[in-house]
Amino acid sequence: MKKNKNTVEVETAPSEELQAELPVDETVVSTDEEIRVRAFGEAVKRIKNELRKDVVGQDDIVDNVIIAIVAGGNVLLEGVPGVGKTRLVRSLSKTLSLPFSRIQFTPDLMPSDVTGTNVIEKDENGKLNSVFRRGPIFANLVLADEINRATPKTQSAMLEVMQEHKITVGNTTYKLAEPFFVLATENPVEQDGTYPLPEAQMDRFVFKLVMKFPTSSEPADIVKMTQITLDETAQTVIDGVTIMEMRQLASQVPVIDDVLNFAIRLVTNTHPEIDNASNTASKYIKYGASPRAAQALITCAKVRALVNGRYNVSYADIEALARPVLRHRIKINYNAVNEHLTVDEVIDLLVKESKK
Amino acid sequence: MKNEFKKIQSQFHKESILKIITGALAFGLTALGVVVFLLRLKEIALSYLLYVAVFLGATLVGGGVLTLFLYKSEKRIARRIDEKYHLHESVQTMVEYKHDDSAIVQMQRADAERRLERIPRKFEWKRFWQYLVLLVLAVAIFLCAVLVPLHKDDTDDDDDDTTPTEQPFALTDYHRLAIANLIEEVENSQAEQTEREQIVDILEKLLVDLETVTLQTKMKSTVTASMLQVDGVADVLNTCDDIYKTLSISEVACVDAFAVMVATTDIQLLNDNIATFKKRFENDLKQSSAVETLLDEFVGTARAGLTLASTTVLNTDALLIATKAVVDGMESVSQTTGATYEELHTAIDTETAQTKGGLELALSQQHTNRRLTETVIDILQVTFEISDIDMPDFNNDFLFTSGGTGEENGEENGNDGGLSSDEKKYGSDDEIFDPDTGTYKKYGDLIVEYQGYINEIESKLSQELREYYNQYFDHLRGTQDNE
Structure with missing residues (x-):
């Protein structure tokens, strides 16, 4: 892909230097x-450390996954086969000590295969009863592998679960245990026999993370690591209660109006059809993001601030989360394709334009 | 909020106040400098209090405008700090949530305070220098406006330039009354009616013109122009026509020239000459003399009288020409008529008696005319305070508009020289009749003798006449040298 000259480098790494310089007075009673x-900070560190045991590199992916989980959002992981998408999720499940289930989506997968179904069973007395067999969705952490291979019907079965954390089968509604996350994967290479996720479902993922092919020495490290064992070695470090506490703590992080308006302005600028549309949207975007994108930006920015040792949301947090939040929510038009602009580069232009 | 932000806020405010004061002073000085410069160009002087008011007003306006731009609110200061020291909006959050007492906000506040403690507290000279430079420039502008001399263009290179400064003039009741009185005096004078009417017209027009004059220079030029017009009235009227008419009853041809000559002389002197002339004749009557002797006496006396008259108020060479013509004429009469003594005596006596009154009357009238114009001119000079330097150069050439010159009397001279408004001049070798010796002498020699005569009576002459004669003879000598 030809790199566009308008690409803006967005900070993605946390400001470690600030964290390191903060004086820590351990004699003071906290x-x-x-x-x-x-x-919170220690939990995040522990999670990262454990995940690094099983996943080589992909630090920004790990950070964003942690942010999404603490924020209570679902993540869509995109990457070619073998980059560690499934391994990451499995390792994560071990780290969080959460019930985990994996759903391998195939074209013949039925919705009931996901949600569960009623079956007729004979009780002790030989009486036939209808019993609901829960599907793999009944877990705290669900890996929806290759979700784009399932039919739209099956994909839509995920919609209610991902958004409302409950399932309706027949006349009965089953509420799922919290915390509940869906980490879906999709392969961008194999397009034959796949069903692109509808926009409504895409909007329910708080992040879309792109796992790139390992670089430099990472492939060698991967090989070495997997020679020892193919199983995930991460240990449990936190539980679901801790995650809920972290979520509740993060929701209290203050956001100033200027930062909030910046996030809203960023999402608004993705729409080419509005009055006074941004130049970037008018030129490169077919349709823009929903207000859920602004909610996702703020919610995840709060978590990111705490992860980076700050007690307030900053512009840097919004800018760092712009790509994962918006890349699956906007659709670039032919102009962008013609100018060899990727969706990430268009998002960078939007960020630059929104800062003025 | 704790003290750290308040300390920084206080520092920002101090810097802002310093910049506002410096900028306001610069603006005030610049505005004052511009106002002073413009007023100096227009030569308008104002009270010092007004200058102070202009300076204070401009300073306040400049200070107000700068305050709008430089005064920083809490939020602006917080933003400035976050941007400058890369604090990730922590100070802004602290300011915005200063009334929030939730646990995490308190932690955020404490964290922000810790970050603020590490911020260096130094005065930003970098940006303040700009205001100091502005103030220095403003001082320079003000000093230039006050001290730089303003030159006016002066394109007149004439040394006699007496262009007055542009002082204002306004016609006052004093001026109007003076002119009104002058008009009344002219109307009641004994000058000829024509002259009176013309002078009154001139004065009335002068009054109308001066009503719209606002500058001294214009007033002086208007008044002096009127003076020249008044002077010209007498020049036009004071011809020898009346004298000629008066004397024309005589059949003696030489009387024409005599009339020309006497028109330019002083009447008292003329009367003396006539009296002398008569007396000589009367004396001769008591003696028994031959006709030729008496005639010679007559001719000689006439010559002497006429010469004396002509040399006493000698302003043009025309008088010498006239004198010569008169003498020649009288000689002609004496040679051709063959009259007896009694006949000549009677004729002269009759002639004198008949013409004397008319001559006196004509000359007296002309004298009155001239006196009136001089009176009007003098009064105008006094009334409008016109200095002698500003007075016009009146033409004292009493040349006649009629009555003839030597040329009209048939005199044709190949060599012209001497003073004359005409182009005729006498060369130094030209012969001219000398009445004292009764012979013809060279013009140059005659001039020397006449000057000698003047030198003898110099002590009796006024300074003005003395200078006049000296200039006249100097000019004659210059003309002769050129010949």
């Missing part, structure tokens, strides 16, 4: 809140 914040 408040409960300070303890919780400190625990």
